[in-house]
Amino acid sequence: MRWDPGQYLRYGDERARPFHELVQRAAVALADRDKPPASIVDLGCGPGDQTVTLLDRWPDADILGVDNSPEMIDKAQDYAVEGRCRFVVGDIATWSSDQPVDLIVANAAFHWVPGHVDLLAGFAGALTTGGVLAFQVPDNFSEPSHVLLRDLRLSPRWRDQLADGADRTAGVERPARYLDALVDAGLEPDVWQTEYLHVLPGDNAVLEWVKGTALRPVLSLLSDPADRDAFLEEYAEQLRQAYPRQAYGTPFPFRRTFAVGRRTSS
Numbered sequence: 001m002r003w004d005p006g007q008y009l010r011y012g013d014e015r016a017r018p019f020h021e022l023v024q025r026a027a028v029a030l031a032d033r034d035k036p037p038a039s040i041v042d043l044g045c046g047p048g049d050q051t052v053t054l055l056d057r058w059p060d061a062d063i064l065g066v067d068n069s070p071e072m073i074d075k076a077q078d079y080a081v082e083g084r085c086r087f088v089v090g091d092i093a094t095w096s097s098d099q100p101v102d103l104i105v106a107n108a109a110f111h112w113v114p115g116h117v118d119l120l121a122g123f124a125g126a127l128t129t130g131g132v133l134a135f136q137v138p139d140n141f142s143e144p145s146h147v148l149l150r151d152l153r154l155s156p157r158w159r160d161q162l163a164d165g166a167d168r169t170a171g172v173e174r175p176a177r178y179l180d181a182l183v184d185a186g187l188e189p190d191v192w193q194t195e196y197l198h199v200l201p202g203d204n205a206v207l208e209w210v211k212g213t214a215l216r217p218v219l220s221l222l223s224d225p226a227d228r229d230a231f232l233e234e235y236a237e238q239l240r241q242a243y244p245r246q247a248y249g250t251p252f253p254f255r256r257t258f259a260v261g262r263r264t265s266s
């Protein structure tokens, strides 16, 4: 599956907000340390525009962004800062570090990695004492944007092409499960949810949003452009009904789960 950094960044402000709110709480968890974090890793860093903002908060840190999409890492090179912030292609599922890390951030990334809950203990083990793991995953898979997409994929017209390999919902857990996993990994937990009510501008606003993420695995299975157009047209019509456009824009509820864990002992 290929990512399109341009489409993803179309709603950059809305997508950036949870990153900054996550990092804000990570900073609180790090505040007891006598030194600011010296090493930070951003797993599933995407196009790097948010990763580089970590330098504003912690200008002396060494920052590494990791993503398994060559397209995203290509884009992220625009934000590289020599000796301070670099980006590499790599897989979250197999990532490990030679040196203990002070802060691991993963914003809107773990839900793309099957079995990610089982990886949390390994990430906790990669932290320094007082180090922090901070991640955020969407919890909107029961919302119309996803339900309509799934129903359409599985409808008689599309199921032969789209029944398998396009579902992104399997990996997300309830907040309590993340809390338990952080505790089991020896971390002091801080878990919460926020429901944003984004107001998206433009025509077919929700379709344009979903094109940046959940639609990508679906469209990548449709090689014929005519099929893609037909699928998009059908889905767009359903989205327009589910999310009516108002004079001020299209309201789009989006619930997200945040989890921050601090390693308190070595």
Ligand SMILES: C[S@@+](CC[C@H](N)C(=O)[O-])C[C@H]1O[C@@H](n2cnc3c(N)ncnc32)[C@H](O)[C@@H]1O
Pocket (backbone or CB within 6 Å): 003, 015, 019, 043, 044, 045, 046, 047, 050, 066, 067, 068, 069, 072, 090, 091, 092, 093, 106, 107, 108, 109, 112, 113, 213
């Ligand atoms: C929704 S984007 C989030 C990007 C960025 N963290 C942000 O908040 O804007 C999800 C990112 O996770 C990356 N990703 C998905 N599975 C991955 C994996 N197994 N290893 C590394 N990166 C992965 C994708 O390539 C994509 O860039």
